[in-house]
Structures are given as structure tokens and as C-alpha cells.
Amino acid sequence: MTRRMRAAAIGIAAALLLTGCASDPLAEQYKEGSNKGYIAGDGSVTEIPEAERGESISFSGTTEGGDQISSVDFAGEVLVVNFWYAACAPCRAEAPDLQELSAAYDGKGAQFIGVNVYDQADTALSFNETYGITYPSILDVQDGAVKLAFTGTVPPKAVPTTIVLDKEGRVSARILGQLKEASILSTLVSDAIDE
Amino acid sequence: MSRPSDYVDAGARPQAEGPGDGIVQPKLGFVGTLRFIWRQLTSMRTALLLLLLLAVAAVPGSLVPQRSSDPNGVIQYFDNNPDLAPMLESIQMFDVYGSVWFSSIYLLLFVSLIGCVIPRTKHHFQAMRSRPPRTPARLQRLAAHTEVTLEGGNAGTAIESAHALLKKSGYRTELYQGRNGDVSVSAERGYLRETGNLVFHSALVGMLLTVGIGGGFGYAAQRVIVEGQTFVNTLLDYNSFNPGRFYNPDDLAPFAMTLDKFDVTYEQKNLNAYGQPIDFTTRVTMRLPTGETEKRVVRVNDPLRFEGADIYLLGNGYAPKITVRDPEGSVVWTDSVPFLPQDGNLTSLGVIKIPDGLDEQIGMIGFLYPTAYKMETGAYTSTYPDLVFPVLTLNVFAGDLGINDGAPKSVYELNVDDMTQLSGGESGVDSIELMPGQSQELPDGRGTITFENVNPDAGAPADQDATTTDYAGSVARFASFDVHTDPTVGWVLTFAILILGGLLTSLFVPRRRVWIKATDNADGTVRVEYAGLARGEDPGLGEAVDALAFRHGTALGLQR
Numbered sequence: 001m002t003r004r005m006r007a008a009a010i011g012i013a014a015a016l017l018l019t020g021c022a023s024d025p026l027a028e029q030y031k032e033g034s035n036k037g038y039i040a041g042d043g044s045v046t047e048i049p050e051a052e053r054g055e056s057i058s059f060s061g062t063t064e065g066g067d068q069i070s071s072v073d074f075a076g077e078v079l080v081v082n083f084w085y086a087a088c089a090p091c092r093a094e095a096p097d098l099q100e101l102s103a104a105y106d107g108k109g110a111q112f113i114g115v116n117v118y119d120q121a122d123t124a125l126s127f128n129e130t131y132g133i134t135y136p137s138i139l140d141v142q143d144g145a146v147k148l149a150f151t152g153t154v155p156p157k158a159v160p161t162t163i164v165l166d167k168e169g170r171v172s173a174r175i176l177g178q179l180k181e182a183s184i185l186s187t188l189v190s191d192a193i194d195e
Numbered sequence: 196m197s198r199p200s201d202y203v204d205a206g207a208r209p210q211a212e213g214p215g216d217g218i219v220q221p222k223l224g225f226v227g228t229l230r231f232i233w234r235q236l237t238s239m240r241t242a243l244l245l246l247l248l249l250a251v252a253a254v255p256g257s258l259v260p261q262r263s264s265d266p267n268g269v270i271q272y273f274d275n276n277p278d279l280a281p282m283l284e285s286i287q288m289f290d291v292y293g294s295v296w297f298s299s300i301y302l303l304l305f306v307s308l309i310g311c312v313i314p315r316t317k318h319h320f321q322a323m324r325s326r327p328p329r330t331p332a333r334l335q336r337l338a339a340h341t342e343v344t345l346e347g348g349n350a351g352t353a354i355e356s357a358h359a360l361l362k363k364s365g366y367r368t369e370l371y372q373g374r375n376g377d378v379s380v381s382a383e384r385g386y387l388r389e390t391g392n393l394v395f396h397s398a399l400v401g402m403l404l405t406v407g408i409g410g411g412f413g414y415a416a417q418r419v420i421v422e423g424q425t426f427v428n429t430l431l432d433y434n435s436f437n438p439g440r441f442y443n444p445d446d447l448a449p450f451a452m453t454l455d456k457f458d459v460t461y462e463q464k465n466l467n468a469y470g471q472p473i474d475f476t477t478r479v480t481m482r483l484p485t486g487e488t489e490k491r492v493v494r495v496n497d498p499l500r501f502e503g504a505d506i507y508l509l510g511n512g513y514a515p516k517i518t519v520r521d522p523e524g525s526v527v528w529t530d531s532v533p534f535l536p537q538d539g540n541l542t543s544l545g546v547i548k549i550p551d552g553l554d555e556q557i558g559m560i561g562f563l564y565p566t567a568y569k570m571e572t573g574a575y576t577s578t579y580p581d582l583v584f585p586v587l588t589l590n591v592f593a594g595d596l597g598i599n600d601g602a603p604k605s606v607y608e609l610n611v612d613d614m615t616q617l618s619g620g621e622s623g624v625d626s627i628e629l630m631p632g633q634s635q636e637l638p639d640g641r642g643t644i645t646f647e648n649v650n651p652d653a654g655a656p657a658d659q660d661a662t663t664t665d666y667a668g669s670v671a672r673f674a675s676f677d678v679h680t681d682p683t684v685g686w687v688l689t690f691a692i693l694i695l696g697g698l699l700t701s702l703f704v705p706r707r708r709v710w711i712k713a714t715d716n717a718d719g720t721v722r723v724e725y726a727g728l729a730r731g732e733d734p735g736l737g738e739a740v741d742a743l744a745f746r747h748g749t750a751l752g753l754q755r
Contacts, residue, residue: 030437033266035605093601122526126552144425151449157430
């Protein structure tokens with residue numbers, strides 16, 4: 001074995017050991033065994049520079065009000081897609097912030113759309129009433145079409161997940177888990193509008 | 196691994212010391228001590244001991260629930276054994292396979308095996324290239340020995356044919372000229388035995404490596420799906436997810452799986468096993484982002500392989516569809532809630548949480564009895580797992596479900612600390628009892644609750660006393676799935692085959708040396724000697740030498 005090979009081997013072994021020892025939040029969550037029934041996020045934000053964005057995403061579905069909506073209806077607007085369901089504790093906690101932002105950006109270049117991953121229409125409507133939510137949510141529990149449409153390069157990896165789609169429908173930012181502060185999302189949305 | 200102490204070049208044996216001198220041990224020194232430890236560690240005996248120890252150390256992992264496979268079981272264990280659990284925790288009993296002591300055993304085993312295999316491989320390689328040893332002078336001293344005197348011919352031709360015969364039998368041969376005018380062929384066979392042995396050991400190391408590190412590249416995840424609903428293979432959509440150490444969840448293959456129908460067949464002929472499930476058939480539709488769909492079936496022990504993921508059927512149960520209306524009669528909540536089976540007749544326990552739409556949040560703890568039977572105590576039990584006479588009983592609680600501030604709560608438990616009980620138990624109000632299609636008022640005029648009959652062909656709500664109504668299909672079922680990938684299975688199989696093959700070869704291939712020596716006698720006859728030496732256990736050696744002598748005789752045209 002040459003010296004360089006040996007050094008490389010030691011490097012690889014060390015890398016394996018280090019990744020092995022670092023605690024993985026996803027694995028920790030599993031070991032908690034809280035039976036909460038969903039994968040939680042830590043509020044981490046991923047921003048994707050314009051040049052590195054993937055394919056544009058299009059989706060459609062039926063809302064809790066029974067309307068058909070499609071991403072095409074909002075072409076040219078920034079879309080904020082929030083994956084949620086009513087009994088998910090962090091989704092409830094962030095709901096007022098989302099409603100506030102959705103009202104603030106209404107007619108100013110950004111549209112909020114919820115994607116309800118578990119509930120039926122009536123349950124979602126009651127949630128809307130509790131938190132005064134005015135933006136529509138697509139019910140995705142029966143056919144999963146919207147979730148499938150988002151399984152691209154920047155997939156939603158927790159409940160809740162908030163994804164910002166730029167004017168061309170490409171993922172420009174993603175927040176995994178409960179929104180820590182409304183201002184974070186606000187900045188992401190206004191950046192996407194100003195591009 | 197060590198050679199016997201009386202091997203030929205061991206030197207003179209130590210003479211007994213004179214009395215009074217005592218035993219003087221040589222000083223090992225630091226390097227010597229290290230060398231001593233290394234020798235001990237890499238000895239076969241230590242390796243076997245470590246292997247045994249590894250098996251023993253794996254036992255606690257099956258006695259105590261493990262975080263890696265059953266995190267809820269660990270929490271239960273802590274609840275049930277509040278004194279014992281922290282003690283076990285301190286010696287890593289809930290993470291046996293990642294614990295310091297378990298890791299030390301297998302790491303030592305690794306080092307031991309590698310330290311043993313490498314020098315042996317080197318030695319074996321040299322042995323394979325060396326020539327069979329010189330023929331001993333006195334063959335009659337060897338354990339297996341036989342002798343024939345031939346009339347006519349000469350030593351040269353006898354050895355030539357012996358040489359050919361041995362070569363044909365798979366021996367490595369070498370011709371030698373003796374000092375007393377004799378000629379001989381020295382032959383050795385059975386190198387495959389050591390090769391097999393080395394393959395066995397190397398494959399064992401490979402197997403340990405594959406299982407130890409390779410497992411880190413997979414994942415195992417769980418998801419409950421109610422009939423008619425769809426699961427998408429993304430992290431977002433799992434109930435729980437256990438990644439391997441090196442697994443990146445971004446690599447999940449994108450696909451959707453819809454649970455179309457879950458069918459169970461129950462035993463109805465054999466009264467001793469009446470009601471036992473005989474067969475589960477899970478009909479699913481798989482869908483790719485491209486829009487392609489495919490109908491598939493998942494059965495117990497017959498996983499569905501799709502896009503690199505193995506989907507196993509884990510469990511099943513009922514998911515009664517409940518609708519709650521507010522006092523004005525408008526629907527505020529509706530869902531099919533998976534109830535967890537508690538016994539073989541599918542008495543099922545579920546928790547229903549109504550977070551929105553009513554004055555106060557409502558939580559309900561419910562029992563579903565697929566075939567309800569009222570016992571003398573007044574309590575229900577289920578006597579058959581299928582839907583013959585389904586009854587749902589609910590205890591209602593009102594208050595704060597504790598989910599509004601963002602803290603996660605178990606979906607299978609109701610924390611009633613901040614809630615008041617409205618029905619059942621000590622509340623003084625009877626529990627709510629419903630059959631499919633029936634509705635009842637919630638206590639205190641909080642609204643109504645309906646146990647929906649999901650069978651589209653169902654007629655009007657049945658009378659409580661009617662026993663003729665067919666309730667088949669009135670309650671939806673759910674199935675839980677375990678989705679996982681394990682990139683190591685192919686390697687594990689390969690190494691398992693190598694281990695077995697190596698072991699069998701090393702057990703059944705005899706390693707032996709054989710010599711045939713021919714000497715021309717003064718009277719014109721030829722004396723041919725046959726002798727064999729076993730290397731290791733070889734009960735068939737004598738027979739083998741006799742058989743060789745016989746075949747050689749036949750080859751030389753000996754009349755019998």
C-alpha cells in the first residue's frame with residue numbers, strides 16, 4: 001500500500017466513524033418513541049439560489065370548500081405551500097403566523113396554499129374557523145397527488161413543511177417543521193417576489 | 196494456531212531446574228507484553244470464545260425492548276419498571292447492539308479474526324508453492340504403511356506408474372532418488388482444506404462488516420393507511436422513520452401507494468381455531484410521478500418490492516368512521532380513526548381528538564367490539580374478529596387536548612390531566628354506545644356523534660335489538676406497513692454461502708501426504724512400499740493407502 005492510499009484509507013475510516021458518532025435528529029426522533037404519528041422538523045431553512053433550482057412543480061386538487069384549484073391558476077405568482085393537518089401540534093402553533101402573512105401578501109404577488117395531508121373537508125374547515133384561515137387547502141389524504149408532485153429534489157421532510165415556489169414554480173426555499181418566526185418566511189417570500 | 200511444543204526444530208527441551216532455584220520467568224518488557232497480548236488475541240481459541248461471547252451478549256437484546264426496533268416498548272418498560280429501568284439504562288441495555296460492551300466484543304472479534312487470517316493466508320500461499328517434502332528413509336515407521344514385492348519389472352517403471360496414478364488422483368507430486376538406490380514419489384493433497392478454512396474465516400469477517408456497516412445504508416419506516424387512502428414515500432408522510440447511520444432520506448424513491456382493499460379470511464370450519472385469521476390480502480395501487488399505475492398485492496411474508504423498497508404488511512385493524520356535529524347540526528369533524536387491536540378477536544382501542552369546531556376541545560377514548568357480547572358484569576367483549584355485531588363505546592372528555600402550543604402528543608393516548616370526563620367511568624353518565632349507522636348526543640348538549648356505516652349498500656340505521664342486519668363492510672379497515680431497504684441482503688447471502696462452503700471444505704477435504712517407494716532387490720524382485728501421513732484428523736488414511744496400493748498393483752498388471 002502506498003503512503004497516499006494509506007492516508008486515503010485512514011481518511012475514509014475517520015469520516016465513517018465521525019458520521020457514525022454524530023447524532024442524527026431523525027434517528028433520535030425515532031428513538032423517542034412518542035407515538036406522535038408524524039416526522040417533526042427542527043425549523044431549519046433551506047434556500048436555493050436561482051441558478052440551482054430544480055424542475056418547476058405543478059399540482060392540482062380539491063379544496064376543503066369543494067373547489068378545484070391548480071398551481072396553473074396562480075402562474076406568475078409566488079406560491080407558499082404549507083403541508084399540515086388539524087391534530088398536528090406544531091401546525092396549530094404556526095397557523096396564526098401563516099394567516100397573517102397570507103393576508104399581508106394577498107394581492108402583492110404571493111398566494112398561500114395549504115396541503116392537508118390527513119384530514120377530511122369538515123375537519124379542515126373547523127380548523128380554518130378556529131384560526132381564521134382564509135387561504136385554501138387541498139385535501140391530499142385520499143390520492144396523495146400533491147405530495148407525489150413534491151417528491152423532487154427538495155421534498156417536504158416533516159409536518160409541517162412550508163415550501164416557497166418562485167414565479168416559475170421552482171422550489172426556492174423550504175422550512176422543515178414549525179415556523180420559528182413569521183419574519184423568516186416573510187423574508188423568503190419577499191425575496192422570491194423581488195427576483 | 197500455535198504449533199505443538201515438540202515440533203522438530205523446537206530446540207532442546209528445557210531441563211528441570213535444580214531444587215531451590217524457583218521458577219524464573221523471563222522478563223517480557225513493554226514490547227514483549229504487547230506481542231504476548233497480540234498472540235493471545237489472535238489465537239483461534241480467543242476467536243471462538245469471542246464468537247460465543249457475541250452470541251451470549253446478543254441475548255439481552257431480545258429480553259429487553261430495544262430503542263432501535265421498539266422505542267415505544269422502551270417507554271412502556273420505563274413506566275412499568277421505574278426502579279429497574281434506569282439501572283438497565285446505565286449499562287446501555289436498551290441500546291444493546293450499539294453499546295460499548297457489545298461493540299468491544301465484536302471489534303475484538305474483528306481484530307482477532309483478521310490478525311489470525313492474514314498470517315495464515317501468507318503461510319498457506321507459501322505452502323502451496325513449495326514442493327512436497329523429501330521421502331522419509333524408513334516408511335515402515337509411519338502409521339499407515341503397506342508393502343508389496345513384485346516379481347519382475349524394475350523400480351523405475353513402478354515409480355513412473357505410481358507417479359501417474361498419484362497425479363491423476365489430485366496429488367501434488369515430486370520424485371526423489373534415495374541414497375540406497377531406491378526411487379520414490381512424494382505426494383501431498385488437501386490444500387483445499389486450508390483454503391476452505393481461510394475462505395470461511397474471511398467470509399465471516401466480511402459478514403460481520405456487511406451487517407455492521409452495510410445496515411447503516413438502509414432505513415426502516417412505518418405507516419398506517421386506512422382503506423381508500425394514499426401514502427406517498429416521502430419523509431413527510433411516514434408515522435415513524437428509523438434511518439441507518441449513513442442513510443440520506445433525500446434518496447427515498449418517489450411513489451404513491453393507495454390501499455384499495457384489505458381482505459381477511461377467518462377460520463370457520465375448525466372449531467378449535469375458530470376466528471383465527473387464515474389469510475390477509477392487501478390490494479394496493481402503486482403510482483409513479485410519471486402517472487403510471489400498477490395494481491399489486493401485499494401478503495404476510497410476501498413483501499411488495501417496488502422501486503428498491505420492500506413493503507411488508509405489519510398489522511391491521513379497524514378504523515371506524517366517526518362524524519361529530521355541533522349543536523346546530525353542522526359537521527365539525529369527520530375521519531376514519533385507526534383503532535389498535537387489543538386481542539385476537541380485535542377488541543380495539545382508539546383515541547379520537549376533536550380539536551376544532553366545538554366550544555371546548557373534545558377527546559374520546561373508544562373501544563370497538565367487532566362482534567360484541569355483553570358479559571354478566573355488564574362490560575362488553577368481542578367474541579369474533581369479523582363484523583357480525585359491531586359496537587363502539589366511547590368515554591368523552593372535554594377540555595384542553597394540549598396540542599395548541601405545538602408540543603407533540605401521542606395519537607394513541609389521551610392526556611386527561613386538563614380535561615373533565617363527561618361520560619363513562621365515574622362521571623355518572625353512561626358511556627356512548629353506537630352501532631354502525633347510529634348517532635347519539637354528546638353529553639351536556641355539546642353536539643352529536645355518528646358511527647358511520649361505510650358500506651355503500653347499507654340500508655337505514657338498524658334497530659339496536661335486530662340481529663339479522665348484515666354488518667359486513669360497515670367499518671373500514673386499516674393496514675400498517677413497514678417499508679425498508681437493506682442494500683446488504685445480496686452481500687449477506689454471498690458471504691453466508693462462502694462461510695458454509697468454506698466450512699464444509701475445511702471439514703471434509705482430508706489433508707494427507709503419501710509416499711511410494713520402490714527398491715530393486717538383489718533377486719530381481721521389486722519391493723514397493725506405500726505409506727501415508729495424516730495432517731490433522733484423518734480416520735480414512737489407512738484405507739486410502741491400502742486402496743492406493745491396490746490400484747497401483749492393478750496398474751502394474753499384478754495378478755490377484
